[in-house]
Amino acid sequence: MSRITALNVNGKKLQVDVDSEASLLSVLRDELSLTGSKYGCGEGQCGACTVLIDEQMVRSCITPVGRVAGRRITTIEGLEKDGRLHPLQEAFLKADAMQCGYCTSGMIMSGVALLNKHSQPNRDEIISHMNRNVCRCGTYQRVLAAIELASNRLKQTREAVR
């Protein structure tokens, strides 16, 4: 069993000492107290554990921590920049895109991954990208609205910069 001793999380190099086979999710939650990423199914089906690895959407519950050592890991806790929420976090609040909130961080991380690679997705693209994130409370329509809201916000910001 090899050990992993350092991880790059939310822009910081953090010391750990964990079995390389341990899931990234358990290391984030139990060792680093980053509990925003949730356990929902343990098989990459519900998306509650979604984090970004080098901007890519990854299900941390089925990702052995050994595979992501040395790569850039971003969790929900790392989205806020300089005390300001990510536009998608704001959009979730505005669209009331949650009920119990357990899926919310995973939804937001998946949505951020989409907006990172495709800033103006159409509805079908959003649905196909988000389809492996489950909201059992059924707020899908509001999550779609939130992603579209954030996408429009990002577009306006870019146009203002131009």
Next chain:
Amino acid sequence: MNSEHYFEDSADLVELDRYELFEGPAYRFQFKRRDFIKFFGGGILMIMPLTNLLAQEGQRETGDSGRGESNQRVPNEIGAWIHIDENGGVTVYTGKVEMGQNIRTSLTQVVAEELRAPVGSIRLVMADTDLTPFDMGTFGSRTIPTMAPQLRRAAAATRELLIDLAAQQWSVDRSSVRMVDARFFNHDSTRSLTFADLAKGLKLVRVIPENVQSVQPKDWIIAGTSVPKVTGIEFVMGKHQYTSDLKLPGMLCGKVVRPSALNAKLVSVDSKPAAAMGAVVVTDGNFVGVAARDQLSATRAAAAVRAEWKADTQPSNAELFDLLRKTVESRGDGERRGQGRGRAQGSIADGLAAAEKKLEQTYTIAYIAHVPLEPRAALAEWKNDKLTVWTGTQRPFGVRSELAEAFHLPEEKVRVIVPDTGSGYGGKHTGECAVEAARLARAAGKPVKLVWTREEEFTWAYFRPAGVIDVKSGIKNDGSITAWEFHNYNSGSAGIQHRYDIPNQNVQFHSAKSPLRQGSYRGLAATANHFARETHLDELARLVNMDPLDFRLKNLKDERMRAVLGAAAKAFGWGPRKMTPGQGIGLACGFEKGGYVATCAEVTVDRNSGAVRIVRVVEAFECGAVVNPIHLHNQIEGAVVMAIGGAMFEAIQFADGKILNARLSRYRVPRFSDMPLVEVLIVDRKDLPSAGAGETPIVGLAPAVGNAIFNASGVRLRSLPLAPKGLVT
């Protein structure tokens, strides 16, 4: 520990069906006046005795507020309390649980309304058995109709007391005191006082006078508006701590060694290999579990335990519906074997004799799972013989009782705290995970956190009951229903009664022996009963070539039901229309727990592939005066989405004591791609008391979709789920 007593008798859970609504707590709260002061410190404490509430509940329909002098003794049974501390902070204590229905927000709103204070200035302490008054549980859509009026009255009484105190300080008449944004002003606004100014130095415990007047819904300015989720920011930042996120110093992680099958008994166990790995291993009765320094170690240690289990042969899906009919049982509460429990009026024989057309059909409903995204979790700590358990449950006081019983403790030695929870839908009424964590923690001598896996959640929790429903009816050619006989086997009696005007009826629920553990689920049996009834009505309408909407209206006098039907039909554009092949529309309506619902659905059916798609849903809902429109909208949309699962594809597969599809990859829940366009219409009746909305919006979808599939394809589906593998004909 003998685990039997908390796993057994799933039938008791189904009984929630009936006692959920009517039974008051048989419980005496132990605080005395001086304890209150000791506990809360200074300030003002306003107590709502439960007797007030019960009286008020009885009078709700007439609007009589009751009269009489306030009783200044501290009552034995307390429903709610509000505390204003010496700094002016307002804290409301309620035993209700927040699990996504947003009652933390709506209860805050109604208190803010009465106190004329900003929403942000009010804090709610919820579901902590040491801090909050007894509450039977958060289920049955009862928070808004019962807890909200209690808190409104408590807050109104607090406001009136504060006005009295302000008037006393200024030696003026109370009618000259005005209250704006949590401040009191004298007649010309030259002087003002805050809550803190008034509460400072006081140790005042007051019981709410019976004649207190709360603000009427038509005059609401904070309640009745779309206040955003009060803790929303914590969720979008990932900061909210659910039970599974909690950590205590020295805490171990737990893992239960599960039996080989449901109902299996432990024959032998060898725990040495697990103990050799450094884990704490507990074997007690039928319970085997481990605790270790982290989750991976606990999982490995549990896998190393060699346990042998023995179970009898058990039934499977294939024989389920026969079994439910065959095992109809007597419940010893007046129900005689085979006769059921329900209501009869007129004569079915006469009704059938008067009928020009008759119909007899059977409908079936599968077991389904709640699949709360946060699985059961508990963190248990023993300290000086007192047990504290944090856990996500809808019944904190019920779980406290379970723990007290399991460990032979008096209830005051057990504290249950429920962090705002990752949903329940009726699936978190029980405390098995709490008991397991506490058992491991006792053995370990350290706090233990136990989080069920998804597979455990699917297997060792409980299901929405399966059922068989037989319907026999008669109608005249003009569409009037003359006879209605309805027998529900096992699924339950919620929503079994209806609003149609039928002279001859016999409507009965028959308990049966369920092969799987079953219990409450959002809406209980109302989904099953509405599915059978509203599908059957659609069949009757076709028999006499009537439009399904006209047919329902012909048999309905209830104005509230007619209003939601009319609203949904209008927005949907119900009526003759040009349809493309494979396109179909259907509707259904219903009433349960004080709420009225009507649902219209449009589907497309691809006759080649069998693919069924729900394209559009319009749902109208009326639940009296609306407390928070945006959250009500969200609840209704959510109920429609959840209903799609049970209507279209969710079903538990089981055989010989094993759940065969206990994973999200094998049990399909609604996803983004299943979403129709959902339009919600809220009929706001400010003249009527607010009813709950967590459940009833779920009941209309399945029959509306089934009826639409018939309209599209000519295929009548009478089993839920309707089309797990598409339309197979």
